[in-house]
Amino acid sequence: MNADPKGLQVNIMGREFRVACPENEQKGLLDAVDYLNKKMAEIRDHGKVVGLERIAIMAALNIAHELLATKVGGGFDIAELKRRMNQMETVLDQAMSEQSKLF
Numbered sequence: 001m002n003a004d005p006k007g008l009q010v011n012i013m014g015r016e017f018r019v020a021c022p023e024n025e026q027k028g029l030l031d032a033v034d035y036l037n038k039k040m041a042e043i044r045d046h047g048k049v050v051g052l053e054r055i056a057i058m059a060a061l062n063i064a065h066e067l068l069a070t071k072v073g074g075g076f077d078i079a080e081l082k083r084r085m086n087q088m089e090t091v092l093d094q095a096m097s098e099q100s101k102l103f
Contacts, residue, residue: 013040013052017095029091039063 007020010033021029039059043049049058067081 012037012056013044015052017090019095032088036063088095 003049007018008026008029009010009018010030012033017103020076036059039062040055043055043058044050
């Protein structure tokens, strides 16, 4: 994972993505990449889901479920959550648009 002025290059399940990310948020992004890679590897290693796209969707579903489960226990600012989700969506959209072949 390399940092440069044009963005941060990350590796998700063997695929390289360049993601625009402010320098002060790069650690958080790298932590998210590590978490996503672990979740996707768990799903892949169980062998019941085939194909990178399906693994990514199942990982996203599992992570969303984990996130929503925390809402019940501790409560959090839903506006902040929506803001962060919109930021993540923007980052993902930019990364995906720069890739010629995704899955």
